[in-house]
Amino acid sequence: MARSAIGRLFAGLRCLPVGNTQLQTQCSRWSSERTGVEASMFSHKPRDFSLPNPSWGEEMKRLYKHYNLQSEEAAGQGEDGEWWTRLPSYNRSLKYATGGVYLSKMIQSKARLFTRNIRDPGAAFEYVLFFRNDKQRCLCIFQAGHLLEGPPGHVHGGAIATMIDTVTGTHASLLSAPVMTANLNINYRSPIPLGSTVLIESTLDKEEGKKKFISCKVSSTDGSKLHTEATALFVSISVSHLLRG
Numbered sequence: 001m002a003r004s005a006i007g008r009l010f011a012g013l014r015c016l017p018v019g020n021t022q023l024q025t026q027c028s029r030w031s032s033e034r035t036g037v038e039a040s041m042f043s044h045k046p047r048d049f050s051l052p053n054p055s056w057g058e059e060m061k062r063l064y065k066h067y068n069l070q071s072e073e074a075a076g077q078g079e080d081g082e083w084w085t086r087l088p089s090y091n092r093s094l095k096y097a098t099g100g101v102y103l104s105k106m107i108q109s110k111a112r113l114f115t116r117n118i119r120d121p122g123a124a125f126e127y128v129l130f131f132r133n134d135k136q137r138c139l140c141i142f143q144a145g146h147l148l149e150g151p152p153g154h155v156h157g158g159a160i161a162t163m164i165d166t167v168t169g170t171h172a173s174l175l176s177a178p179v180m181t182a183n184l185n186i187n188y189r190s191p192i193p194l195g196s197t198v199l200i201e202s203t204l205d206k207e208e209g210k211k212k213f214i215s216c217k218v219s220s221t222d223g224s225k226l227h228t229e230a231t232a233l234f235v236s237i238s239v240s241h242l243l244r245g
């Protein structure tokens, strides 16, 4: 008998790059590897979009090395202290997600994660995410490509919102996957120049049952300019919620 939709989704969830208890096991593997992907997790070797590519500017590379080094230095030093773990990032997270009843088999095979669907390096969302060992904070280094223009020479507000949703949503997923964004409030304080690299930091404010309240700041890499502030609410959902369509 063919596998049920829920069965297929669970099969896909086993491949989730973030979230649930499996994450800890996987992340200890990623911590020891740092530069690559554990190929055996997948039937083929998917591209990890969070690794450096030639489009990365000097600031992006410098910050990547800085946080990567903090996780390498911490390796072998036990669980104490502050250290960061890089999250790999793929263009499909739920390999077998049905996406609800409206998604045909043909569309399913073409579905891609919004922020990772442009293969031209540097054209749109270049980013890498790290999470702190206590999972209270996530940090994202984001370089905004030329396809994200909104006001001339600056990043589109919707692209900024997308990145905030991605960082806070990934953060909430690390705590308990699956989740969905219930509420996102954004204050745009100063425009982000196109092509620049910025830091996006999320902090867990509180957890109340299935609700996670997370705040987020987008700032210049030297910390002198606050570009954007946001608060977000994520609600844990059951797998059947995703299948309803």
Ligand SMILES: CCCCCCCC/C=C\CCCCCCCC(=O)SCCNC(=O)CCNC(=O)[C@H](O)C(C)(C)COP(=O)(O)OP(=O)(O)OC[C@H]1O[C@@H](n2cnc3c(N)ncnc32)[C@H](O)[C@@H]1OP(=O)(O)O
Pocket: 016, 017, 018, 019, 093, 113, 165, 166, 167, 169, 170, 173, 177, 178, 179, 180, 181, 182, 183, 209, 211, 233, 235, 236, 237
């Ligand atoms: C899909 C995630 C899978 C995770 C996989 C991780 C892989 C990572 C890989 C790659 C990273 C990429 C990361 C991207 C992340 C992007 C995430 C999105 O953009 S999600 C799309 C936009 N969001 C929607 O379309 C939601 C639509 N809304 C709903 O489906 C429901 O309204 C939902 C799930 C949010 C809540 O519905 P209910 O039936 O489960 O729960 P109720 O009872 O209504 O609410 C629960 C509690 O939350 C409060 N609540 C709900 N909505 C609220 C709101 N808007 N404002 C304030 N409170 C709200 C309620 O008052 C209630 O509180 P009281 O328990 O009574 O205290």
